Amino acid sequence: GQNIDQPTEMTATEGAIVQINCTYQTSGFNGLFWYQQHAGEAPTFLSYNVLDGLEEKGRFSSFLSRSKGYSYLLLKELQMKDSASYLCAVRASASGGSYIPTFGRGTSLIVHP
């Protein structure tokens, strides 16, 4: 099975930087995703890491260390609209050649003025 752990809630100030951590334990690791989910809406894709290192995409960056089972999502220049739940999802190989992403419970980020 898989175990994914991320903080339940974080708060930050508009314009600041916030780092959301995710630790995982899994066999057959095949990539890690971050999704953003605003209240009452569907999750939307933010980033994907399969190799160690940092992936940067605008204000958002994601880091992966496979040996440590650790990832973080870095949000810069926070805006009020960044208030949302951030879901860490680990993809692992399954039988039949399928790869199923398993989601953590999500981190609720509250950005205040």
Next chain:
Amino acid sequence: DAGVTQSPTHLIKTRGQQVTLRCSPKSGHDTVSWYQQALGQGPQFIFQYYEEEERQRGNFPDRFSGHQFPNYSSELNVNALLLGDSALYLCASSQGLAVGELFFGEGSRLTVL
């Protein structure tokens, strides 16, 4: 280009009833995965359909069943509804079994009374 569409968006049922939820994948996608998301939790994998067959299944009872049609659309059926089945049911589509980025629909909010 239509994204993932789900219906109905909201529905209310009573214990013991049966429900059918529907999903049309994003154009060009052939794989549909269903997730259950309880309030304050991350999405939990129910099952995945590819080539009209259930390819992977999460830890859900047999009361949860599904189907995929030749046009790649899918249905999720839940029998003998329990209060604990109240949740947001998300459909996600992707291309092929090696699931990359998931594209989610807006979800069907099920309330069981």
